Amino acid sequence: MPTPDEARSPASRVRRFWDSSVGKKVVMAVTGIIGIGFVLGHMAGNLQMFKGAGAAQAMHDYAVLLRSTGGLLYVMRGILVGAIVLHVTAALQLTARNRAARPVPYAKRTPQVSTLASRTMRYGGVLLMAFIVFHIADMTLGIGVPGFRHLDPYNNLRNGFTRWWAVLFYVLAMLSLGFHLFHGAWASLRTLGARRPSAAPLHRNMAVAIAVVTAAGLVAVPIAAVLGLFRDDMPVSEAMSTARAGAPGITPAGAAAIGTASAAASVPRA
Amino acid sequence: MNLTLRVWRQAGPAAAGQFVEYPVRDISTEMSFLEMLDVVNEQLTEQGDAPIAFDHDCREGICGMCSLMIDGVAHGPMQATTTCQLHMRSFRDGDSITVEPWRAQAFPVLRDLCVDRTAFDRIVQAGGFVSITTGNAPDGNAIAIPKPDADAAMDAAACIGCGACVAACPNGSASLFTAAKISHLGHLPQGQPERYRRALRMVAQMDLETFGGCTLFGECQAACPKEISIDTIARMNRDYIFGAAFEQEESRAGGAG
Secondary structure, rough: OOOOOHHHOOOHHHHHHHHHHHHHHHHHHHHHHHHHHHHHHHHHHHHHHHOOOOHHHHHHHHHHHHHOOHHHHHHHHHHHHHHHHHHHHHHHHHHHHHHHOOOOOOOOOOOOOHHHHOOHHHHHHHHHHOOOOOOOOHOOOOOOOOOOOOHHEEEEEEEEEEOOOHHHHHHHHHHHHHHHHHHHHHHHHHHHOOOOOOOOOOOOOHHHHHHHOOOHHHHHHHHHHHHOOOOOOOOOOOOHHHHHOOOOOOHHHHHHHHHHHHHOOOOOOO | OOOOEEEEEEOOOOOOOEEEEEEEEEOOOOEHHHHHHHHHHHHHHOOOOOOOOOOOOOOOOOOOOOOEEEEEEOOOOOOOOOHHHEEEHHHHOOOEEEOOOOOOOOOEEOOEEOOOOHHHHHHHHHHHHOOOOOOOOOOOOOOOHHHHHHHHHHHHHHHOOOOOHHHHHHEEOOOHHHHHHHHHHHOHHHHOOOHHHHHHHHHHHHHHHEEEEOOOOOOHHHHOOOOOOOOHOOOOOOHHHHHHOOOOOOOOOOOOO
């Protein structure tokens, strides 16, 4: 039988933290919050699609803006990939631990208060992981998107959502993201201990708001594309990106990034 | 009232178990669930069969010995009630009731419905105490404790260690138990010197005992006969995070244990 003294592991402080179930959950909470921040920002960017006239230009300028941040884009991408790797690794290891904790299942177990969202976190997580891979291949790299043009998200989106199965997958994935956040946004703060004693510890007003806003905001774009609401046919002007590349106050790394960006942007429109 | 019981029977820790059905007749609604099992056991003994083994002691809801997963719910359908305080009026005539032991790797079945819960004792041994210099008993009011702190400590101290939190948790996690013990001492001035080390050591022991992790389903809070809140888990995590970041490394020579 394990004795308390064996609890003293000679491993480093960080290693002990990662090895403990609480520490791993803290990592999941922190990386999850990074993800929530990203998703909210991404959603806000997407909503420029609804600008009406000039939306195509706005989306293009936004794409160029992200690439003119002096390497910050790649720092952010690095953070996001790191967060996903940690989040998924911790989730897999904790799931394995949780499964091992009850080798003999109950013949009958009736959930009392746990939400459907909390019970489907793992499946939703797998779906979202598949979605992230698909989404990057689809809308970032343009694999399989008809008439894909780099730095023209407005038209890429319109073209991408002419495929019914893509619309279906996006909507499904974003609804499952809402579910994931309904539990995750609330649980992450509780895991971090950021909670005073509460009369109703299962209530989660903030998480409901985050989940509904994200799911609705992200689902709106494919739905609107299907409904044909994106009618801005003004050609995208590349002038701005070239001007920016020459603008003063841009670091060499940034200029290099913009160099590729504007080179791609100056490819004549098909 | 007449019932059909479906009870887990297992001869010993290594033996294979299975469900056995027992028809039960003429049960009074005034009986507790355990008294109903007593009646069944009387009949089994008269028939020359081995009685159903189940844990019980005080039968007034304060000792933490009784357990039982009743129809998929730890301690049965009544909120904030131990099995011994659950009465048969909570069931209807003709009901079929499934009775199982707590299921967890860390709670091996000893026989029938009895499980070994000494893993909880080892978690408490790891840090669920305050180290004090003994001597004359100090004056009861020598240390002023704010009423809200005393209340919060008392609410956490209500934990009777029955294990319903582990049983109800889909992950088989002992987080609510461990958090209750950590909160109980952590709210009081006497618990402060060892507060963060306590969290580190008790969580480490909880993991060693092969309990699962917390995913905040909230099932433990619903199952707890003493209505301990998952707020205590947030507090445990807070103490753990602080301890992991700032607590000095323990030396081999001494320490709280």
